[in-house]
Amino acid sequence: MKKIYIVGLAALSFSACKPNIDPAKPSKGDADFTTYVSVGNSLTAGYADGTLYRSGQLYSYPSMLAGQFKLVGGGDFKQPLLPGEAGYPSLKRVLGYSTGCDGVTALGPVLYSGTMDTAGNSANIAAGGPYNNVGVPGIRCIDYLTAGYAIFNPYAARFFNSPMEKAVTQATKIKATFFTMWLGANDVLGYATSGGNGAVSGTGQSDISPITTFTTVYNAVVDSMTANGAKGVLINIPDVTSIPYFTTIPAKGLVLRQGQADSLSAAYTALGITFTAGANYFIIQDASAPGGMRKIRDGEYIILTTPQDSLKCAGWGSRKPIPKDYVLTADEVANVKNATTAFNNVISAAAAAHNLPVADMNSYLKTISSGTTFNGVTFNATFVSGGAFSLDGVHLTPRGYALAANYILLTINNKYNSTIPLVDVNKYSGVRFP
Amino acid sequence: MKKLCISAIACFLCSSGAFGAGFQLNLQGLRQLAMANTGTAWAWDASSIFYNPGALSRLDGMQVYGSLNFVMPSIKYVQTPTGGYSSETKAQTFTPFSIYAGGTLKKHNKIGVGIGVYTPFGSGTKWDDNWEGRYINRNISLQSVFVQPTVSYKINDLVSVGAGFIYAFGNVKIEQALPVQFANGADGKGTLEGNANGVGFNLGVHVKATNKLQLGLTYRSQVKMKVDDGTATFVVPTSLSANFPNTNFSTNLKLPDVLTLGAGFKVNSKLIVLADLEYTGWKVYDSLVFDYKVNTSSLADTRTPRLYQSVMAIRLGANYQLMKMLSVSAGVAYDPSPVRDGYVSPELPDANRYVGTVGATFSPIKKLTIMAALEFVSSDKRDATFLPANFSGKYQSTAFTAGVGFAYHF
DSSP, rough: OHHHHHHHHHHHHHTTTTTOOOOOOOTTOOOOOSSSSEEHHHHHOBBBTTBHHHHHHOOHHHHHHHHHHHHTOOOOOOOOOSSOOBBSSSSEEEEEEEEEETTTTTEEEEEOSSSOOOTTTSOOOOGGOOBBBBBOTOOOGTTTTTHHHHHHHHHHHSSSSSSTOOHHHHSSSSSSSSEEEEOTTTTHHHHTTSOOOOOOOOTTTTTTHHHHHHHHHHHHHHHEEEEHOOEHHHHHOGOOOOOOOOOOOOOTTTEOHHHHHHHHHHHTTGTOOOOOSSSOOEEEEESSGGGGGEEOOOTOOETTSSSHHHHHSSSTTBBOOOOGGGEEEEHHHHHHHHHHHHHHHHHHHHHHTOOEEEHHHHHHHHHHOOEETTTTTTESSSSTBBBBBBBTTSBBBBBHHHHHHHHHHHHHHHHOOOOOOOGGGGSSSEEEEE | OOOOOSSSSSOOOTTTTOOOOOGGGOOOOOHHHHHTTOOOOOOOTHHHOOOOHHGGGGGEEEEEEEEEEEEEEEEEETTTTTTTEEEEEEOBBBBBBBEEEEEETTTTEEEEEEEEEESSSSEEEEEOOOOOTTTTOOOEEEEEEEEEEEEEOOOOOSEEEEEEEEEEEEEEEEEEEEEEETTSSSSSEEEEEEEEEEEEEEEEEEOOOOSEEEEEEEEOOOOOEEEEEEEEEEOOOOOGGOOOOOOOOOOOEOOEEEEEEEEEOOSSEEEEEEEEEEEEEGGGGGGEEEEESSSSSSOOOEEOOOOOOOOEEEEEEEEOOOOSSSSEEEEEEEEOOOOOTTTTTSSSSSOOEEEEEEEEEEEEETTEEEEEEEEEEEEEEEEEEEGGGGGEEEEEEEEEEEEEEEEEEE
């Protein structure tokens, strides 16, 4: 009897003596998160793996932020969702096996071959709006006040009320109490991803936007967003030269046997270029070099979309130079970095003028690129296995967007004295393997 | 696209495989448990084989002794800095036990002999499969059984000494999610499982200073539990199977040495009070090394710094003889954590612990003693980071233990 009594007592005490720590109650601090609008480009839209698709949108960083804002009084967050997973307008990339011209089968990004759930992709869904996430893939800062922009942009065409509507009009349809603005990356990215062949100050898709236009438009958009007293956060633009799109193919990636090195050296005798057995720098096109070609140097980049078969079997980088469209030379890299700095200065000035904080994503993405560990997962800029960048080498994985969301939340909490909980990064996917 | 070179895609056990002070079980005798695990200075019964081999020759004849404990630990994690996420370990019950047979062969014989089988380290932690820290640990369990043949010699009425040889065996199992995902988004998984064994010794001196005052000093050596042919099993996407081959591993889990100084004082014919100071040499646990038979770019041998510090626990207990057949006990103890800031990991998040115990002893007939004890352990709420995995949070752990047992005196 005695023992039974004691065991009964034990059961009672046990339930009363469990750990009693509880999460702190989140507070909104000095900001009002009731109505949140996210302004931006592809990064804001949830673009990944070379296209836009539904689950990518669901895992966009604004969607994650809205989920956390709900804990401090935030309302519903409406996104212009696509119907399916295949991708719009092009198919997304997934990891799969493909056989190159050299007969070697390797794991790498291949086009999605699953269910073609593309019906309705291009339908205009403005009637379902207005939308809280007005991120438009491809849009530049300097496009933001342009009437008719949606005529040329299929993403804008999907949810803008009319082709003549300005992006800024769409962004202010909902009277935001809080906004995030990550705009400006495409004002330099188009120049970089096309090998730096555009103008340093121009309005073409592969140009670097003129700083004066950028400044005017950026400030006008911030003015519009804050016109009703909304608070928010400005997110600056990353230096793209540290992302996998530029760092995956190594400059010194031409591996030769002695015989190959000897015959290439012989072929390049006239230009005085020599090769040795082992790793050599690729040969690139450069109009200013003797013969219009030279070896690539450290600090110059070959872009991810350089055709692999041409490198492997058509003699690109060895017998023939890699065309300039695929190469970012030192001068072009300097243009990219200078423009990034200049645009970020504009963003900082706008933030100071409107008493808004800046989420320094430029620094943060560098931290990720150089390798960082969070909650047991290590991230870096290695293509595919690095975990934070998706299969297009530019945009993030859901897990990468979650890291970005947390960084933005820290900026918000710091500025507005709020205590919004961070996102559970490990709830989201990195790159998925077959 | 460039041919993939998948290196460093995941670092299995880069940050895992700890067993902390929470794995130390102070449950080798029920009277002692009921008094916050004091007992180095007092020859209660055959459990002296563990608590002080020197006291074994103080016993009056032979005894057999058995006890069984039910340990129910619970840990809660709250995300920091802002605490939106929390998780609690799944309920588990562990059953450490002790069996002793020993004592003096005949009355007034100066020689005591005995054998003990007990479980000084064990326990485990089981988190939810999808919890935030799953890439550090999903679950871990460690079991060990020590077998200790012992001899004791009463030099004179004042001093007796004893020594036991320890053969230890046990097993360890660790499971964690791998941050490599299948096409459907599911995580990969790695499991390490192995049997371990090692040897050590247990020495004790018992001093009956006066009729009222008894003293004890014991030293239990470090036991290196060697795992030789453990199995490492991986569940990963097919395209990564070459990176994570199923293989064998070896490691050394060092169970620390323990030096205990105890004193017991008989206040009057009914009340005995006991105090122990227990020094545990956790410092031996400075790093943990896992050596895999097959290494790949994703599966490298690991050496994780732990940098534990040795600690001193303080234990106080009292026993009161309520009536001829029944005595009751109670005790309190303070057990500081050997784990430094920056190394508190979710496998068994350690913090300073506070112990409260009660118990009772009932002798319905002269030869039989029935014992029961309850223990409640609660830790500080500790804000901690596990630096190797950059995993932060606030933890609290509690454990509730109920033990029952008997001693039969021949």
